[in-house]
Amino acid sequence: MNLSLKQRFSRSMEDGSDLVGPRAPPSPRSVKRKMMLITLAGTLALMGAVAGTYYFAMRPVILRIAVGPPNSDDVKVVQTLTQAFAHNHIRLRPTQTEGATASAAALGESKADLAIIRGDLDVPKNAQAVATLRKNVAVLWVPPAAKGKKAGPKITKIQQLAGRRIGVVGRTQANVNLLKVILRQYGVDPSKIEIVQFPASEAAEAIRNQRADAYLAAGPVNSKITTDAINASTRDGAAPTFLAIDAAAAISQNYPAYEASEIPAGAFGGSPARPDDEVKTIGFSHHIVARKGLPETTVSTFTRQLFAVRQTLLSEFPLAAKIETPDTDKDAVIPVHPGAAAYVDGEEKTFLDRYSDYIWFSLMGLSVLGSVGAWFASYLKKDERGNNSSLRERLLDMLAVARHSDSIDELDQMQTEADNILRETLHCFEHGAIDEGALTAFNIALEQFHNAVADRKALLASMPQNLQRAGVQLRATGA
Template identity: 80%
Template sequence: MLITLAGTLALVGGVSGAYYFAMRPVTLRIAVGPAGSDDLKVVQTLTQSFAHSPVRLRPLQTDGAAASAAALAEGKVDLAIIRGDLTVPKNAQAVATLRKNVAVLWVPPAARAEKGKKSAPKITRIQQLAGKRIGVVGRTDANVNLLKVILRQYGVDAGKIEIAQFPASEAAEAIRNQKADAYLAAGPVNSKITTDAINASTREGASPSFLAIDAAAAISQNFPAYEAAEIPAGAFGGSPARPEDEVKTIGFSHHFVARKGLSEATVAAFTRQLFSVRQALLTEFPLAAKIETPDTDKDAVIPAHPGAAAYVDGEEKSFLDRYSDYIWFALMGVSLLGSVGAWFASYLRKDERSSNSSARDRLLDMLMAARQTELAEELDRMQAEADTILRDTLTGFEHGAIDQGSLTAFNIALEQFHNAVADRKMLLSNLPQHLQRTGLQLRSTGGL
């Protein structure tokens, strides 16, 4: 009983411990950057929203998406926001798409030519960018690589153009000062940085012209991280609308990614929390409306984390689903432990069982002796010994060393012994006194 109780308590404690371990709050480190970016602001807001949730966040600010990807690759963080057209770490698995971005390539209105000079030819096609100076908004090398991918598709040698990069905070001023012949920006369609840069290109009421990337589908075939996209008419406001018509371009995404090997249950819980607070973020961050579930196809550019895929497919596992096998094995283990404990307890009581067997044999011997003795005093001595044997036998039964069957057999033997003693005493009491004395003398001299 004690072993069974101990096993049951151990099982209950184990299940309770497993439940606490599975349901305890988990804090995940997430790499995001650069400082002041919308991505960082979104993560900081998520951190506050998740303060009392099962999965919590601890932001690690980086210099940008490339640095965030490196932090994930080195195992310094559990989550990261990375740019899909950069080198994706081998241990990265997609959790959600934070936002989709488009490449915007435009040419400012031509300045009025001085008297006697011809105006420079208007740039209307990407091929005409050869030999020109192109300004890239943002300090990240990823935007420069994006420009080179576009130029390569149209046969423009990147070595024959001049590329100038402007920080996002300085881009509008550089454009107003006519620092380049054309400009490239990459970001969400409603990006304020891109909109301000395009508005800065306006001259004397004339709007910039946008260069269409008609070969977007071909680019996406060669570079799966990119996809064909469109810039809707009037996306950047203004009058007339900028652009006046829909413009074809290429796009890429920023992703929430998780470290491969991170608990499936933890990632599923984070994904569920992320989409549950998405609507609450819309007022402060309209970009939150663009958060999408990851691509769960096996041929996805960034494979989906099993936890995120389970959430998307509605196949999240409950506590019992995840730990039912462990609970079953625990029950089997407790049963086995009980059997082993019972065997061990039986082994420890073998001496008691052997003693009981000897006591029963002794009782049978006294039964035979009681029927032959000629002395009442001898019967009293055997009766006292039988009482001692009875006490020891009952103690052994309480300790479990004697089973019910053995106790029944002992009771029969004891009853027969008592009957023999009673019969013998009655017989001796009915004998004449001289015969009792004769029997005593013969016994003392060894005649009996």
């Protein structure tokens, strides 16, 4: 009879007795365990989400870039970039076009993510600047008259081109448009002149055959195509005459895509130097542009990679790849892409910068979820703790009654009730409603009750039967 509560519980589990009664419904402790499992699952899910986000954020991104015409320096530059970016986060997939106009159209139709375009062409509405690939100048010159051929009035000014034939180097319509802009600025009606275009590969031969009175070429200063064309214009040691575009500033006011520029003396080599003095002209740029909907982080990463390999491009393509940062002014001809602006301004965001808020809010959400779960579990155990407390008080009351009982049957009934209280207490402990301290206090009360019952039964057993019956009768009559 003097068994501890834990011993009784262990014995009941070993012999399969029904001390703990039938299986109870889900308890607060099981609910708590479920909440802990849910919290753990949520934490693992958060870690998986962070890992997944990092993977998707850091996985290679392939951008389609439109560039043309075939075999041009621009195509070669893009091919070099493609090789340089082969193992980087941003990678390129070149799409060759017929020229800058076709590249701009591909970007405007969202068939490309990036494009290399001329700044003096119609820029798609969804194009935003990423970098300036190179700056170009317009070169307008008149070859010297061939010996033995009757020469007309010498051309020294652009106004004197009226009624003449002008050869344009390159098949692109953009160069013809450039010539017309220059002519109109000087009051020359483009319809009053004859314009002949030559492919770049045929320009030198056409100039040697005197197919035009003057020529226009557009490209980087010291462009090989322009230099070869000017060298073909030299006859018997006589250098061509370069026509200055003095109204370059006025042209740039009317056409923002153009800017005043100059051709340095000796830019095209030769002896004497060609030109022999600085020549004023107009210039325009080739730009790398991005589609407006392209993510800011993608463009900023591409811009960073682009300028990281700039020195490589300059060493391989010194005339065609003088990359510069884009114009970030609000009134720029081509608005800058926010991603490129972030790189230029040093505000490029890291992975943690982009996703720290989401991670922090997720952690806060898990913390709140854990707190709510703990409160809910505690709330569910409140009634069970209160019920167990009343059962313990009942046990103490029975302890007092047992010490004065005169009936074996009454003691047995209280013993049965104590067993029921034991069962409920073990349920409470198993479900987490009471802790070790409460279980120890209950164990002390239970042992005192069993000792009182055992002592009282021993006392009643030693008494004569007539005295036991008399005591019962006295208790029954209330004496």
